[in-house]
Amino acid sequence: MSDSNTTIEQLREVVRRFVEERDWRQFHSPKNLSMSLAIEAAELMEHFQWIDIAESRRVVDDPAKLAEVRDEIADVLCYLLALANELNIDLATAIRDKMVKNAAKYPAEQSRGHYAPPAEREKD
C-alpha cells in the first residue's frame, strides 16, 4: 500500500469503515467535521509555530519530528475524507475543476516566482 498503488476511493473506504464500526456518523455533520479539520490543521501548524522558514524545511531530515508531523497530516486527511464521504464529493474531479480555475487566476508565465495573482499585483 503506497500512494502509487492506492486509489482515493480505497482511502475513503478505510475512513468510512472506521467511522461506521463506531457508529460515529451521528457526530459527523459537515459543521462538526469542518471544525475537526481546522483543529487538526492547527495541531499540524503547532510543529512549525516557533521555528523559522529555513528550519521548517529541515524537518524532512529529522526523523522524530517528521514522524509527528506525518501523524498530524494523516489526521487532517482523515477528516477531509470523512467530510467528502458525508457530502458525496468526488475529490479527484474537485481538484481537477479547482486547478482549471487556479490556472486561469495564476497563468504560469505571469505567475513565475510571484505568489499574488497578476490582477492583485497590478493594484500595487
Added chain:
Amino acid sequence: MSDSNTTIEQLREVVRRFVEERDWRQFHSPKNLSMSLAIEAAELMEHFQWIDIAESRRVVDDPAKLAEVRDEIADVLCYLLALANELNIDLATAIRDKMVKNAAKYPAEQSRGHYAPPAEREKD
C-alpha cells in the same frame, strides 16, 4: 478521472506540476504550507459558521452551496498534497499507520456512539 480510478500519486503529480510551472517551491516551506492549510480549513468552516448541525447536513442537497464547499475542500487538499510533496510523506501509509493507533485508542466495541476515548470517559 474519479476517486475510484485515481491514485493518490496521480493527484500529487497534478499539484507538483502546478507548483513547479510557477516556480512556487520557494514559497512552499512546511511552515508556510501549514499556515495555508489552516487558512483554507477556516474558509471551509465559514460555510458552516452560523448554521446549526442539522442544516449543515442539508448542504448535500443544495447544489449552489455544495459547489462552494467542494471548491474549499479542493483547496485544503491541494495544500495537503503540496505539503506531503515537500516532506516526502506517503499518505496512504501515513493513514494506515494512524488508523492502527486510532483503533487502539478507540476500540470499536467500547467506542460505539461515544466520541471520547474510553480512557477519558472513565475519568468523569
Added chain:
Amino acid sequence: MSDSNTTIEQLREVVRRFVEERDWRQFHSPKNLSMSLAIEAAELMEHFQWIDIAESRRVVDDPAKLAEVRDEIADVLCYLLALANELNIDLATAIRDKMVKNAAKYPAEQSRGHYAPPAEREKD
C-alpha cells in the same frame, strides 16, 4: 482586578512584562504570533467540537468545563495582546473604527435577526 476597573493598557503591560522577563520578543514576530493566535483559537474550539449548539450554551452552567474554556480564552487574549504590543496597535480605537465599518455594513434595522449583510441577502 476585574474588567470594570482594568484598562486594556494594564492587561497589555502584564503580557509585555511576562514576555520581556523571558527574552521572548525574539520569537514574537507578527508571523509567529498570528500562528499562535490561530492555534489557541483552535484549542478553544476543541471544547465545542462534538457538542451541538444548545449544549454549547449550557457550558456556562458547568463549572469544570467553563474553567477549561476560560483558560483557553485567556491564551487567545494573551497572544492578541502580545501582537498588539509588537505592532503598536491601540485596541480601543481599532475596535471603535471597526465598529463604524460594521455598523455601515450591517445597519441595525435591516440586520435584526439576519447574520448576512443586506447586500448579500439581496443576491439570493
Added chain:
Amino acid sequence: MSDSNTTIEQLREVVRRFVEERDWRQFHSPKNLSMSLAIEAAELMEHFQWIDIAESRRVVDDPAKLAEVRDEIADVLCYLLALANELNIDLATAIRDKMVKNAAKYPAEQSRGHYAPPAEREKD
C-alpha cells in the same frame, strides 16, 4: 478613547450593544463564536502567510498593510469579547489566573530565550 483610559468592560459594552441592537444573540452560541474566532484568526494569519519572519516585523512600518492587520485584530477581539459576554467570563481575572500558571510552567530564569518549557527541554 485609547487603551490607557478604556476599561475591558467598556469594550465589552460596545460589543454587547452592537449584538443586541441586531438581535444577534440567537446566533452567538459559544460553539458558533468559537468558530468565528478561529475564522477571524485565520484571516489575520493570511496577511503573514507568504512573507518571512523578518518581513512580518516590518509590517509595523507599512501603514497600508498595518491598517488591514489592525482591522483583522479588531475582528478577533470583537468575537473574543462577544464570547466572554455569553459565558460571563471576566477577562482580567482569567488573564491573571492564567499568568500564574504560565509563570509556574515557564519560570523566568530557566525560560530566558527558550520557547519550550524546561520540563520538555529536559526530555531532548
